[in-house]
Amino acid sequence: VENVGILAIEVYFPNTYVDQSALEHYDKAPKGKYTIGLGQKEMGFCDDNEDVVSLCLTVVAQLMEKNKISYTNIGRLEVGTETLIDKSKSVKSCLMQLFEESGNFDVEGVDSINACYGGTNALFNAIAWVESSAWDGRLALVVCGDIAVYAKGNARCTGGAGSVAMLIGVNAPLVLDPGLRGTCIKHAYDFYKPEFTSEYPYVDGPLSVCSYLTALDACYSIFCQKAEKSIGKPFTLENFDYMVFHSPYCKLVQKSVARMALNDFIKNKTGYYPEKYSTAFKSLSQFRNVSLDESIGDRNIEKSFMAASTELFQQKTLQSLLLPSRVGNMYTSSLYSSLVSILISVPSEELINRRIGMFAYGSGFAASMFSITIMNPTYSASPKARDFRLGDIISNLKDVKTQLDNRKCFEPSEFTKALERRETTHCRANYTPGSSIEHLRPGTFYLSLVDEKYRRSYTRK
Numbered sequence: 001v002e003n004v005g006i007l008a009i010e011v012y013f014p015n016t017y018v019d020q021s022a023l024e025h026y027d028k029a030p031k032g033k034y035t036i037g038l039g040q041k042e043m044g045f046c047d048d049n050e051d052v053v054s055l056c057l058t059v060v061a062q063l064m065e066k067n068k069i070s071y072t073n074i075g076r077l078e079v080g081t082e083t084l085i086d087k088s089k090s091v092k093s094c095l096m097q098l099f100e101e102s103g104n105f106d107v108e109g110v111d112s113i114n115a116c117y118g119g120t121n122a123l124f125n126a127i128a129w130v131e132s133s134a135w136d137g138r139l140a141l142v143v144c145g146d147i148a149v150y151a152k153g154n155a156r157c158t159g160g161a162g163s164v165a166m167l168i169g170v171n172a173p174l175v176l177d178p179g180l181r182g183t184c185i186k187h188a189y190d191f192y193k194p195e196f197t198s199e200y201p202y203v204d205g206p207l208s209v210c211s212y213l214t215a216l217d218a219c220y221s222i223f224c225q226k227a228e229k230s231i232g233k234p235f236t237l238e239n240f241d242y243m244v245f246h247s248p249y250c251k252l253v254q255k256s257v258a259r260m261a262l263n264d265f266i267k268n269k270t271g272y273y274p275e276k277y278s279t280a281f282k283s284l285s286q287f288r289n290v291s292l293d294e295s296i297g298d299r300n301i302e303k304s305f306m307a308a309s310t311e312l313f314q315q316k317t318l319q320s321l322l323l324p325s326r327v328g329n330m331y332t333s334s335l336y337s338s339l340v341s342i343l344i345s346v347p348s349e350e351l352i353n354r355r356i357g358m359f360a361y362g363s364g365f366a367a368s369m370f371s372i373t374i375m376n377p378t379y380s381a382s383p384k385a386r387d388f389r390l391g392d393i394i395s396n397l398k399d400v401k402t403q404l405d406n407r408k409c410f411e412p413s414e415f416t417k418a419l420e421r422r423e424t425t426h427c428r429a430n431y432t433p434g435s436s437i438e439h440l441r442p443g444t445f446y447l448s449l450v451d452e453k454y455r456r457s458y459t460r461k
């Protein structure tokens with residue numbers, strides 16, 4: 001099989017959001033902390049009538065309808081999430097409700113769980129299936145969905161919610177470059193969810209940021225070693241046309257570009273920086289021999305490299321932050337919402353033959369860097385399916401910007417009330433969600449009932 005990758009992609013985010021400057025004011029945080037300091041504009045949130053299953057039902061149904069795919073054509077369905085509503089029953093099994101009419105239950109795969117990384121694990125599994133002896137020629141479906149909510153305090157503004165679904169097969173417009181992956185998985189208590197009765201994580205903010213950047217260094221270094229073997233020369237940030245990251249908040253993404261530039265800078269002892277950007281880096285020679293590990297948290301180095309890499313950030317990454325800056329951290333789907341942001345922001349003729357670097361990070365921690373090459377394939381995606389083209393991927397995403405602009409803005413006090421409703425209904429049996437469906441977009445699935453045995457029912461608006 002050749003050119004295995006993403007054939008189609010769909011994103012869902014809540015139709016309600018809170019403005020980050022209004023939230024700063026409400027939280028009595030210094031003006032500019034959330035907007036300039038963390039780089040966030042708006043934050044999407046759900047009331048008690050949406051849960052991880054409804055988010056995933058909506059995005060899968062939309063993907064299948066827009067692309068006119070029959071559920072009989074799906075041979076594997078993988079879900080990545082960290083929003084658990086059951087310790088045993090997978091979200092995947094709940095999504096099989098969508099397959100009932102087709103009668104196709106011959107669908108492999110269950111859920112992958114590890115903070116924001118589960119979606120990437122699900123993607124890797126789906127790619128591996130298509131490349132394996134078990135593949136029966138059908139398509140795979142990868143779904144990532146999460147509701148990111150934090151207890152009152154300084155992390156609350158870094159929440160968000162949303163889901164992404166991706167169709168996987170051969171001769172794809174978005175090909176995962178074979179053999180090009182760097183992974184780093186370690187033990188850390190930077191962010192974890194030990195309390196099954198609460199939606200909120202335990203977070204060590206500074207440790208989570210440090211873990212993220214450590215993982216980035218490790219994954220980038222392994223990725224470069226592999227890429228250098230295949231291209232026969234040093235691999236640097238310049239070899240990526242776009243660089244996309246898991247985005248807990250946008251400022252960390254900008255710091256990550258600076259971090260990769262620092263990696264490139266230290267790696268090449270001969271005074272390297274790409275000629276195009278050399279002036280910006282010339283004044284940084286005093287940092288040539290710093291150790292990567294020691295430089296994490298060094299404000300001077302961070303500031304200097306952020307300044308020097310501004311142009312790199314603007315050219316390769318800024319456009320990926322459209323959804324992350326306006327919806328917030330979508331956890332497992334954050335990285336893929338950033339990919340969608342690139343696809344809807346860059347003119348399509350500029351995308352062909354470009355390489356996108358992808359960095360996935362999930363606390364705990366698990367991280368990978370991989371890359372995607374954008375193609376315009378001329379062969380059929382699967383013996384049983386029709387062709388999938390880059391133009392179709394992009395035209396199916398054409399409503400995303402309007403949907404973002406048409407969302408309902410809520411006061412921070414209303415947002416707080418919604419989170420309080422989620423707190424009191426989380427883990428409850430025998431209740432009907434009290435929040436109105438008025439604000440949901442047509443076609444959205446919502447939680448309509450949790451019965452006395454905790455069985456959940458969903459309805460589509």
Ligand code: ACO
Nearest residue numbers: 030031032033036037038154155158205206208209212248
């Ligand atoms: N104007 C402009 N900038 C400001 C202002 C202001 N008035 N006030 C503060 N800032 C800046 C700070 O200087 C800082 O920037 P810097 O990092 O470049 O120095 C930034 O705003 C944030 O301020 P902090 O005081 O560092 O923020 P705080 O400690 O309150 O919390 C944190 C930030 C740790 C991200 C918190 O929101 C959190 O724990 N979030 C959840 C965990 C998380 O997202 N971790 C990331 C990886 S793991 C994951 O994906 C979940």
